[in-house]
Amino acid sequence: MAMKLKYTTYNLEAENGLLVTRPAGKEIKEQIGKRLDKLEPNTVLLIDFSGIDFIDASCADEIVVRTMARIAAGEFIDRFVIYKNIADQHIENIQLALSVSDKLIIAVMASKWRILGSVNKSLRDCLIAIVGHKEVTARELQKLMGFKTVNEASTKLSKLYELGLIAREPFREPVRGGGRQFRYLSLLIGYKHDRDEYSTSADLI
């Protein structure tokens, strides 16, 4: 049976809904780090912004950019982060903070998702394809994206995995010629958006 990702939520909270100042962001970043440290492998932490009215660029830098930097540095192997309920009022300052780093994040709201941050188009397109197909091997991605070689697909997949944007499991079938193959999974593969969580309310009428 294919590997399943587990999901758990961290709700951001702030007085008056204002998440501002760098020290406040640092404190939350540390809490997120402790939480990530305790998670089992192949778990996705959903950082929920629904309690936040406004986040400034300093907090966004600490909570978003530096958290993703720690993941990319290998501090939390096979633990992942998705940002949930990032609304329009959050996006501008989060994009601002991401614009000076090479970090990307996946943001979900209701039944939609988007990529925030800037990265080359090829990597972005790969990520979109993986989310669309839910899981791929390097060979499958090569065919999807029309890459000339499997190596090109492998490199993209490794990069996305390093950035903490996709998960991976060793491929269970033997590989011709030996070697190791991985199956890469979208972080959204098992994610259920709010309508399912609040199914009672969704069926009110």
Next chain:
Amino acid sequence: MRVISINCNTEDFILNKEVFDTRIAAQLNPLREEYLRLGRKVPKVDAFIIDASLIREADNYSCLALALLCEQLNDKFGPGGGITLKILSNNHFGHTFINSGYYGLISKIVDLNQTTGPYPEDESGSHHCVVKRIHSQDSIKRFGGLIKMAFFDYIIKANSPMKSSYKTYQERVGPFLTIGIELVQNILDHSQQKTGHRPFGFAAMQLLTEAIDIAVMDLGIGIPASLGQYTHSVLESISAIKLACQKKISRKNDEGRGLGLHYTKSYVIKLHGEMIIRSGKGNVTFNPSNDFAGEEVRFSGTAFFSGTQINLHLPLKKIGGCNGDEIEIYDL
């Protein structure tokens, strides 16, 4: 005229999952049955009134469920006169719901708080200036809270003409909060004191009829000294101020720093406002112009005065967009 009221009030003034799933769900049973029976042929409702006027606290579930309810009412029984939500704006629930992404689904907010906010108008029609001492992280948050409250009170309650310029409450207040918070943060982050005392400063805000003025000041060592320029010539002061408004210029080296003044300036120009910075012996004014760089810079020398003072004049009427690049959205 078909008007349906839904009462969300509770005796303990708290709205939570249990209340939502039992009492409010029970009120919706007749509507559910009607829709099951008639589907899209169900008679439209002229107006929904959702009364949460006594609620002071609500959990995240209830806020989201309330928003989803509005969406469904609008989808299945509307559009009629829209959905009126009665709340008390000056409590946590009022703030939380108003500032949620689903605010746009509510046609009309009836705020039963009956206050005029902390900004009574004077005879000229302008609101009084509010000045706050900035000395701690909490004071920064309070100043941000003031900006938020002022916008809510002034723009939404007073039915300001500005209301029609923006789609959502967040779009209105977001840029101004960003600017205000960034400026006051700089007081604590960057205003070193010669005497070694903890940094402090003052922030002021005044809502005018169609603009907002924000001013901050500190008595630190000033921008030129902060960037390593310890002489007090006019030209060097002006260069230092202009340099400080560029990206990634900060006396602190870590990544992610040095963006505050740069983005404040960018926002001010997008909003077609004006920013004046006085520090050292220099005074620099940024405002938009028709030249290719999109900004006009004027500068002059001043007598030396400790610290940095920044004045912003920001029109409230939306001119162009403040949002960044379009972000593609995908379906799950």
